[in-house]
Amino acid sequence: MSGLLRRFGPLLGLLILCAALGGASDRFLTADNLLNVFRQSAVNAMISLGQLAVIITGGIDLSVGSILGFCCVMVALLMHAGVPPAIAVAAALAIGLALGAINGILLTKLHLPHPFIPTLGMMNVARGLALVVSGGFPISELPSGFRFLGAGSIGWIPAPAILVVLCCAAFSVFLGRTTIGRDIYAIGGNRQAARLSGVPVDSRLILVYALSGLTAAVGAIVLAGRMNSGFPLAGVGAELDSIAAVVIGGASFLGGVGTVSGTLVGALLMGVLRNGLNLLNVSAAWQTVVIGVVIVAAVWVDVVRQRAAERTERIG
Amino acid sequence: MLEARNISKSFGGIRVLKSIAFDLQPGEVHALVGENGAGKSTLVNILSGALRPDSGELLWDGRPMQLRDPRHARALGISSVHQELALVPQLSVAENVFLGRHPVARGLVNFGEMHGRTRRVLAELGREIDPRRLVAELSLADRQIVEIARAVAFESRLIVMDEPTAPLSEHDAQALFRSIRLLRARGVALIYISHRLREIFEISDRVTVLRDGSHVFTRPTSEVTQEELVRAMIGTELKERLESRAASRAQSEEALRIEGPVRLTVHRGEIVGLAGLAGAGSTELLEGLFGAHGRASAEVLVDGRRVRLRHPADAIRSGIALVPDDRKAKGLVLGASVQHNIALAAGRKRFLVRRSLEERAARHWITALRIRAAGPGQPVVYLSGGNQQKVVLAKWLFAGARVFLLDEPTRGIDVGAKAEIYDRIRMLAGEGAAVLMASSELEELLALADRIVVMHRGSIAGELTREEATEEKIMHLATGGVD
Numbered sequence: 117m118s119g120l121l122r123r124f125g126p127l128l129g130l131l132i133l134c135a136a137l138g139g140a141s142d143r144f145l146t147a148d149n150l151l152n153v154f155r156q157s158a159v160n161a162m163i164s165l166g167q168l169a170v171i172i173t174g175g176i177d178l179s180v181g182s183i184l185g186f187c188c189v190m191v192a193l194l195m196h197a198g199v200p201p202a203i204a205v206a207a208a209l210a211i212g213l214a215l216g217a218i219n220g221i222l223l224t225k226l227h228l229p230h231p232f233i234p235t236l237g238m239m240n241v242a243r244g245l246a247l248v249v250s251g252g253f254p255i256s257e258l259p260s261g262f263r264f265l266g267a268g269s270i271g272w273i274p275a276p277a278i279l280v281v282l283c284c285a286a287f288s289v290f291l292g293r294t295t296i297g298r299d300i301y302a303i304g305g306n307r308q309a310a311r312l313s314g315v316p317v318d319s320r321l322i323l324v325y326a327l328s329g330l331t332a333a334v335g336a337i338v339l340a341g342r343m344n345s346g347f348p349l350a351g352v353g354a355e356l357d358s359i360a361a362v363v364i365g366g367a368s369f370l371g372g373v374g375t376v377s378g379t380l381v382g383a384l385l386m387g388v389l390r391n392g393l394n395l396l397n398v399s400a401a402w403q404t405v406v407i408g409v410v411i412v413a414a415v416w417v418d419v420v421r422q423r424a425a426e427r428t429e430r431i432g
Numbered sequence: 433m434l435e436a437r438n439i440s441k442s443f444g445g446i447r448v449l450k451s452i453a454f455d456l457q458p459g460e461v462h463a464l465v466g467e468n469g470a471g472k473s474t475l476v477n478i479l480s481g482a483l484r485p486d487s488g489e490l491l492w493d494g495r496p497m498q499l500r501d502p503r504h505a506r507a508l509g510i511s512s513v514h515q516e517l518a519l520v521p522q523l524s525v526a527e528n529v530f531l532g533r534h535p536v537a538r539g540l541v542n543f544g545e546m547h548g549r550t551r552r553v554l555a556e557l558g559r560e561i562d563p564r565r566l567v568a569e570l571s572l573a574d575r576q577i578v579e580i581a582r583a584v585a586f587e588s589r590l591i592v593m594d595e596p597t598a599p600l601s602e603h604d605a606q607a608l609f610r611s612i613r614l615l616r617a618r619g620v621a622l623i624y625i626s627h628r629l630r631e632i633f634e635i636s637d638r639v640t641v642l643r644d645g646s647h648v649f650t651r652p653t654s655e656v657t658q659e660e661l662v663r664a665m666i667g668t669e670l671k672e673r674l675e676s677r678a679a680s681r682a683q684s685e686e687a688l689r690i691e692g693p694v695r696l697t698v699h700r701g702e703i704v705g706l707a708g709l710a711g712a713g714s715t716e717l718l719e720g721l722f723g724a725h726g727r728a729s730a731e732v733l734v735d736g737r738r739v740r741l742r743h744p745a746d747a748i749r750s751g752i753a754l755v756p757d758d759r760k761a762k763g764l765v766l767g768a769s770v771q772h773n774i775a776l777a778a779g780r781k782r783f784l785v786r787r788s789l790e791e792r793a794a795r796h797w798i799t800a801l802r803i804r805a806a807g808p809g810q811p812v813v814y815l816s817g818g819n820q821q822k823v824v825l826a827k828w829l830f831a832g833a834r835v836f837l838l839d840e841p842t843r844g845i846d847v848g849a850k851a852e853i854y855d856r857i858r859m860l861a862g863e864g865a866a867v868l869m870a871s872s873e874l875e876e877l878l879a880l881a882d883r884i885v886v887m888h889r890g891s892i893a894g895e896l897t898r899e900e901a902t903e904e905k906i907m908h909l910a911t912g913g914v915d
Contacts, residue, residue, distance in 0.1 A: 293787075295780050302776055305765035312724060312754060312762050313776040313827065314745040372767045 125421060126365055126381040129414065133385060137392035144395055151274055155342070157387030158276035159184075160357050161380055162335040164365075165287045166216070166328030167358040168379045172291070173324055174304040174371025175231035179219060179238035180332040180358055184351030186246040187212050187336035191262075192255035192346025201262040209333045215242060216329020220322030235325075239355065246348040254347035258340060266341020276338045280380075283334065288376040300324060304371025360407070361386055364414040385410075433458050433621060434479070434510075434590060439488035441474055448474050450645045451488070456590065459619045461612060463626065463636035463653065466665055467846040470642040472625055476592050479623070480512045481505030511583035512592040519567045519575055526550040526563035529582045553581045556618070557611040572710070573604035577611060584615070591615070592623045597631060598844045601710035601872045602907070609635050627846055628873065629658055641665055666848050685735070687866030688752075688835050690721065692730020694892055696885060698835070698866040703857065705881030706870035707906045713890035714870035715757050718837040721868075722747045722754040734835060748777055753833030755824050757840045757870075763824040764812050770794055771808035773823050778831040797826035802852060818849025825856065836860060838869040842876060854880060874903045888912050 138145035163180045170177040187208040194204035215238060222234035268275040291297035299320050302310040311317050335354070340346045365382030367374025389410060393403045434456040441449040449471045456462050466472050477483040479490070481499035490497050492508060499505050502512070519528050526546045527534070535542045535549070550563035559577050567575060576596055583591045593612075597605040612622060612635055624636055632639055633653060641648040641664040648664045688698040694717055698704045706714040719725060721732060723741035732739055739750045747754070756762035764773055771794035775785075778793075794808035801822040805815055812823055821841065828836065838857070842850045857880060861867055871877050877884050884896045886909035894909040 293785050294783055295785055296783070298772065298775075298785055299780070301768065302765050302772070305767050306761075308762050309765050310776070312722070312744050312756060314743075314748040314780060315776070316743065316745055372765065 125417070126378050126385065126414070129417075130381050130385045130388065133388055133392070137388065137395070141392065141395040144392055147272075149391065149395070151272065151277070153384070153387050153391045154277040154280075155274040156391060157383050158274070158280045159335045159339050159342075159351075160354065160361055160386060161280045161383035162283060162331050162338065163351075163354055163358040164331075164361040164379050164383050165283055165376065166331030167355075168362045168365075168367060168374050168376065169287070169291065169300060169324045170231070170328050171359070171362050171367050171369065172300055172304045172371060172374045173321060174307070174369075175223075175321070175324070176235065176359065176369075177216075177219065177325065177328045178232065178235040178355050179215070179242060180328060180335075181351035181354035181356075182239045182242035182246065183212050183215050183329050183332040184336045184339065184354055185348055186215070186242040186249075187333040188340045188350040189246045189250045189255065189346045189348050191337060191340055192258055193249060195258055195262060196255055201259050205262070205265075205337055208337060209330060212329040212331075212333025212336070213326050214329070216332070217322055217326035219329065220325030223325065224318040224321050231325075243348075243352075246350075250346070250348040252348060254345045256345040258344055258346070262337075263341040263344055266338045266343070268341075276342070279334070279338065283331070284376050284380050291376060296320065296323070301372055304373070306372075357386060358383075360411045364411060366418055382414075385414075433493055435491040435494075436475075436479065437489050437491070439475065439478060439485045439490075441478065441483065441486050448645050449478075449485070450647075452642070452645075452647050454479075454640060454647075454650070456621045456623065458589070458621055459616050460638060461616055461622045461624050461636045463624045463632040463639040464642070465626070465629070465632060465639060465661065466642035467848050470665070471645040472642055473594070475642070476512070476594065476623065476625065479505075479590075480510055480592055506586055506588070509587060509589035510592070511586055511588040511590070512594065513576070513579045513583060513596060514594055519578060521568035522566065524564050524566055525554075525561055525570070525578050525581075528567050528578055529553065529563075529585050531582070549585065550581065553585050556584065556614060557581060558614050559607075559611065571604070572599045573601075573607060576600070576608065580611060580615075584620075588620065590621045590623070592625075594625045595627065595844055596624075597626060597628060599710075601708075602874065603709050603911070605631065627844065627850075629661060629847075630875070632661070633658065662847065683864065686733070687735060688868065689733040689736075690730050691733070693890075694730065694887075696868075696892070698868050700864045700866055701861050702883070703861050703867040703869060703881050705877035705884040706868065706887060707872075707874065707877055707884055708870075708887035708893075708910050710872065712887040712910065714887050715839055716890070717887070718754060718839050718868065718870060719756070722752060722837060724754070745780075748831060748833070751832070751834040752837065753777075753828030753831065753835065754837045755821070755828065755839060755841050757843065759817075759820055759824050764820060766813040767811055769809045770798065770803070770805050770812055770815070770823055773812055774808075774826045774830050777827050793830050794826075797830060801826055801829075801856065816846075816849075818845035818853075821845055821849065821853065825853070834865050836865055836867045836869075838867060840871055841869060842871070842873070874906055877901075877906070878903070886910050 143149060163184065167177055167180060190211055191204050191208040194207055195201055219234050219238050222228055223231050228234050265275055265279065270278060291300065299310065299315045302315055303317055303320060307317060336350065339350055361382035362374060362379050364385055365375065365378030367378065386407065389407060390403060393406060436452065436454040439449055439452040440447065452475060454475065464472050474483065478485050481502045481504055520531065529550045530546050535545045547563040554561050557577055557580060561574055561577065567578060596608060600608060615622065626632060636653045638650060639653045639656060640650040641661065643665060683700040685700050686697050687700045690696045708714050723744050723746050727742045732741055734750045734752065739746065741747050760766060771790055774794045774797055775790040791808055798805060798808065803819050803822045805819060812820055842853055857867060869880065878901060882898050884901045884906060886893045886906055888910055896905055
C-alpha cells in the first residue's frame with residue numbers, strides 16, 4: 117500500500133489538482149487547453165530529465181537555463197547565417213552537450229567542492245555569451261521546417277509533447293535498465309562504495325552533466341521553434357523550475373533516488389498549475405507565490421510518506 | 433539505583449522485549465549481551481528515554497519514573513555514548529563537551545571556565561587531551577573519551593556504552609577500560625554492550641543475557657564461563673565453529689604478491705592475517721592494493737602476472753575484492769536494494785542490466801549466505817550489521833573474485849553471523865581463493881589465519897606461522913618490540 121502511494125503519490129496529486137481546476141474553470145478540462153498545457157510544459161519537462169540524472173548523483177545543475185538561452189541564440193543565428201536547420205539543430209545539441217561536459221570536467225578533474233560551483237560559473241558564462249553573440253536582441257523569423265519542433269503538431273498531438281515522451285522513454289531505459297544508469301544511482305547513494313565496487317565515478321559524472329547540457333539544448337530548440345525566435349534571455353530561471361519538477365517528482369537532494377515518471381509528473385504539475393491559475397485570472401505575481409508553496413508542500417508530503425514507509429520497513 | 437520490572441515492547445505486532453527485568457547498582461559495570469535482534473538496543477533505548485515501554489515500570493532510586501525523552505533522561509543523570517559518535521568535528525574538545533550548555537558569563541561564553549572544567553573531567557578519566565584541540569584532529573579513541581567526558585560533565589550517574597570498543601585497537605581499548613574503572617570507582621554505573629566476550633569478562637561485574645527478547649539470566653561475571661555465556665546467547669554451541677582450526681589448504685601457487693615498501697605473498701587457498709594496532713597501516717595497505725588511492729606505489733602480481741592498479745575497477749578486473757573496514761561508508765549503497773548491492777561490482781560489463789539473472793543471483797546468495805532479508809528488493813539499510821556484511825561478501829562472490837582483501841570483516845556483528853562469516857572465509861580458502869585479512873581481534877586471526885603478518889607503523893614488523901603465533905607474540909611485534 118505504502119509502496120503504491122510512494123510510486124503514484126505525485127500522480128495522484130496531479131489528478132486531484134486537475135479535478136479541482138476543472139471544477140473551478142470550465143475552460144480547463146478542454147482538449148485544446150490540455151494539449152496547450154503539454155506544449156507549455158514540454159521545455160521544462162525536457163530540462164528536468166537532465167536535471168533528474170544530476171540530482172540522482174547527489175548534484176545540482178544551475179546552468180541549464182543559461183545553456184538553454186545560449187543554444188537558443190546559437191541555433192537562430194546559425195539559421196540566419198544560412199546553415200540548414202538540421203545542421204543548426206545538430207550544432208546546438210553539440211554545444212549543449214559540450215558545455216554540460218565542461219561542468220562535469222570542472223567538477224571531477226579540478227576537484228571543485230560541490231557541483232554548485234562549476235554550474236554557477238557556467239550559468240553566468242553561458243548567459244553572458246548568449247548576450248554577447250546576440251548583441252542582446254532577439255533573432256526572429258526562423259524557417260518553418262525548424263519551427264515544427266516547437267509549434268507543430270502530428271494530427272492533434274503537439275510535436276514537443278511527442279518529443280518529450282520519446283526522451284522520457286529513452287531516459288527511463290537509460291536510468292532504469294542500463295548498467296550506466298545503475299552506476300548513477302549508486303554514485304548518488306554512496307559515492308565511496310560505488311568507487312570501491314569499480315564504478316568509474318568521474319566519467320559517469322561527466323556523462324551526467326553532459327546529458328543535462330544536452331537536454332537543455334533540446335529544450336532550447338523546442339522553445340525557439342515555439343517562439344519563432346532565439347532570444348538571449350530565454351530560460352532565465354529555468355534551472356529552478358527544473359529542480360522544482362524533479363523534487364516534486366520524489367527525487368531526493370541527498371542523491372540515489374528519483375524516477376523519470378515522477379519528474380514528468382512534477383513538470384506537468386507545474387505546467388497545470390500555471391495554466392489553471394492563468395485561466396482563473398490569478399496575477400503572475402500570485403502565481404509565483406502559489407508555486408513556491410506547492411514546491412515546499414510537495415516535498416514535505418514526500419518526507420512524511422517516506423517516514424511512514426521507513427517505520428513499516430524497519431519492523432518487517 | 434535503577435530497576436526495570438516486566439518491561440515489554442512490541443513493534444508492529446512483533447514482541448521484541450518480553451517481560452524483561454533488569455537492575456543496576458551504583459559503581460557497577462553491567463554487561464548486556466545477546467545476538468543482534470535479541471533486544472539489547474530496544475532495552476537500552478527504553479532505559480535512556482528514547483523509547484517508551486508498552487508495559488512494565490522503571491524505578492529510579494526506588495521511585496517510579498516515566499522518561500519522556502532522552503533530554504529528560506539526561507537531566508536525571510542517564511547518558512548514552514553511541515556507537516556512531518555524536519560529536520561536531522569542527523569544534524574544539526571543550527565546546528563538544530559543553531555542547532548545548534556552554535558556561536556563560538555576562539551573555540558570552542566563558543571559555544576559561546569551559547576549558548578548565550573540561551581539563552578536570554578528562555583528568556578524572558585519566559586522559560590528557562588539550563581542550564582547545566579540534567575534535568577532527570583526535571584519534572577515534574580520544575573522540576570516544578570526549579563523548580564519555582560529555583556524559584561525566586553532565587553529572588551522569590548512569591552511562592550506557594554501546595559497542596564502545598568496536599572501532600578501537602586492543603591497545604586503545606585498554607585505555608578505555610582504565611577510564612571505565614576510574615568512573616566505576618566514583619560510583620558511576622555503566623551498562624556495557626559488546627560483542628567481544630573477552631572484554632565482558634575483563635571489565636564487567638555482572639552480565640545479563642538476552643535472547644529473542646527474553647531475559648536468559650543475570651549473574652556475577654566471575655561466576656560465568658565463556659562457554660555458558662555463548663550458549664546462553666545463541667542457544668547452541670557455536671564456540672567450536674568460531675575457534676576450530678581447519679588444517680591449512682594452502683597451495684604452492686602464488687595468488688598475490690606485493691613488491692614495494694611492504695613485501696607480502698599470499699598463496700592460493702591460504703588465509704594470511706594482518707595484525708597491528710590501530711593506525712599501523714593495514715587499512716592503507718589493503719585499500720592501496722585495491723587501487724582505492726590511485727596508482728598503487730607497489731608492484732602487484734596476481735597469479736604471477738603484473739597488474740596495473742590505478743582504480744578499483746582495475747583491481748576488480750584482476751579478480752581482487754575488498755571488503756572495507758567500514759561497510760556503511762565504503763561497502764554498501766545503503767538506500768539501494770540487496771540485489772542492486774550484490775550486482776554492483778559484477779554487472780558492469782554489459783550495457784543493459786540483466787534483471788532476471790541478477791535477481792536469481794541475489795536469491796542464490798541470500799540463501800547460500802543465509803542473509804536475513806525480506807527479499808532481493810529490500811533496501812540494505814534495514815538489515816542488521818551481520819547481514820549487511822554478508823551482502824558485501826555476496827557482491828564479491830557474485831563478481832567471481834579470487835583474491836579477497838578483508839578489512840575487519842566481523843567488526844560490530846553478532847556471534848552467530850561471525851561464525852557464518854568464518855565458515856565462508858574457510859570455504860573460500862578451501863576452494864582455492866587467496867585471503868588477506870586484517871583484524872584487530874587477535875582471536876579471530878588465530879582461529880582463521882595460516883600465517884599472521886604483524887604491522888607496525890606502516891611496515892611489516894614480523895611474520896608468525898599458525899603454529900608459533902600467540903597473542904603475546906603478536907602484541908610484542910605490534911607494539912614495536914623486536915624478536
